[in-house]
Amino acid sequence: MKRVVLLMVMVFISVMSFAQDSSELMTQANAAVESKDFEKAIELFESVLAIPDHGQNVDNINAVLGQLRPAVAKTKASDAVDNKEYDKAIELYKAAIADYPDAGIEEQAGKMFYNEGIKSYKSEDFVEAANSFAIAQVEFNYEKAEKYKSASLKKAAEALVAEGKSSIDGVSVSEGNKAELKENLAKVYFSQGYEKYQEGAATIKDATDKVNAGSITTLDDEYKNAVAEGKKSFEQAIPFLKKALEIDPSNANASKVLAACEQSL
Known part of the structure; x- marks a missing residue:
């Protein structure tokens, strides 16, 4: 007992x-x-x-x-974003979303990368901005990021053109953004070439209209100078149009305007 x-x-x-x-x-x-x-x-x-x-x-x-x-999972992922460890952050967010599907983590992830894109855009790092917006959109379905991604890629293309670059080689653009950046680069070159072509065409047309109105003749210096100025604009347009075609050989508009410029010289 x-x-x-x-x-x-x-x-x-x-x-x-x-x-x-x-x-x-x-x-x-x-x-x-x-x-x-x-x-x-x-x-x-x-x-x-x-x-x-x-x-x-x-x-x-x-x-x-x-x-x-889920709070700890979110914090670890957001810390990785803050440290610019984007691949790690994506992996952590994806794992957290899988483990805690009702915790609103996908929306937070989208906002985090969207905000990274905004910061990069404001600092004029447009390629990095586009990369962040693309992650927000593609990886985490943050639809608001799409238009900002496109705007960033246009700005990035304009910056490359300003540097005289006709290639995206060496640009730290994400794989998913390469095609769109390249397309924008060709568009910017075409736009600048077309603008020069229009200037030349407008100058010559104005002088021709005066000839047709009888105020000047084709022998007058005013007409000759206008034609020379117009041709100079055509000459300035040609390098831009050729770069557009170098980037995008299928650009029919660039081919057409280039042919018009060359024919007028």
Whole structure:
């Protein structure tokens, strides 16, 4: 009988010990939550659940863990974005979305990369801006980023043209943005060439209209100077049009305007 009583006392002491341990861990876990050390809090709450007969409210602990785990996952991913570790951030966000599909993580990820794009755009790093907007749009379905991505690529193309570049080689553009940047580059070169062509055509037309109206003749210096000025504009248009065709040989408009310029010289 004494042995049975002794065993019962030992079991009671053991249960009391587990309860004390879990109570202390709960206190530490709640303190970790208060200090926003959520990873430590998760570890402590999980330690409580691992204790047999811990005597704590399991539903409450699981409810708290249900908030802390996605919060920690979001923080790790956003920290990677802040550190410009974009590939790592995408991987972390994707994993978090899979683990916690109802935590709104996809929208946060889209906003994070969208905001990165805005910052890069404001600092005139248009290629980097386009890359960030593309991640927001393609990886996290953040539709608002699409038009800003396109605007960034146009600005990037204009900057390349200003530097006289007719290739995107060496440009740190993402794979998904390469085709659009190249297309924009050809468009900017064509636009500048076409603008010069229009200037030349307008100058010659104005002089021709005066001839037709009888105010001047083709022998007058005013007419001859206008024709010379128009041809100069055509000559200035040709390099731009050739670069447009170098980038995009299928550009029918560039071919047509180039032929018009060359024929007029």
